[in-house]
Amino acid sequence: MATNDRREDAPILTISVAAGLAGMHPQTLRQYDRLGLVEPQRTRGRGRRYTLRDVAILREVQRLSQDEGVNLAGIKRIMDLERELARVRAENDRLRSLAEPGHRIFAADATGDVVAVPRGTRVRRVSTTSGGALVLWRPPGR
Structure with missing residues (x-):
């Protein structure tokens, strides 16, 4: 500031x-x-x-x-x-800023905040009621 x-x-x-x-x-x-x-x-x-x-x-x-x-x-x-x-x-x-090179997937964490997942990290697709992550967006062609 x-x-x-x-x-x-x-x-x-x-x-x-x-x-x-x-x-x-x-x-x-x-x-x-x-x-x-x-x-x-x-x-x-x-x-x-x-x-x-x-x-x-x-x-x-x-x-x-x-x-x-x-x-x-x-x-x-x-x-x-x-x-x-x-x-x-x-x-x-x-x-x-999260979409910089090296990040390939956006996911929701357990609190519902959008986070970037580094390249090579797998995100489990789990029901949001269980508090797991849910893939929200993946760049096309990846």
Whole structure:
């Protein structure tokens, strides 16, 4: 993780500072927290602490609401879909990295995660109810 990434994720901003940076009233941030649009970290005394990434999210919520006319339920759905897309892209990148030369079969392990099986390793085809591996994909011609 780059130094800049850690700084963006450091929960250092109080609600009044985060609200000022986002151009909003602190009560708006409380409402967005209740709706799950932004989820600040909490201090031991339950005070909210925002990150620079949270402020960027708040600005995007404001842009979608004011410039695009999207209601808060729509914004929440958009943000959920964007998080899911990021998760799927990360999983796709992980699988792509497993497909490097030397791997020939993808299989599901006992937990259901997709794993690469090195060349020359045999995978038993077993019913998934018994917790065994199941071949999911084999490159054509191999």
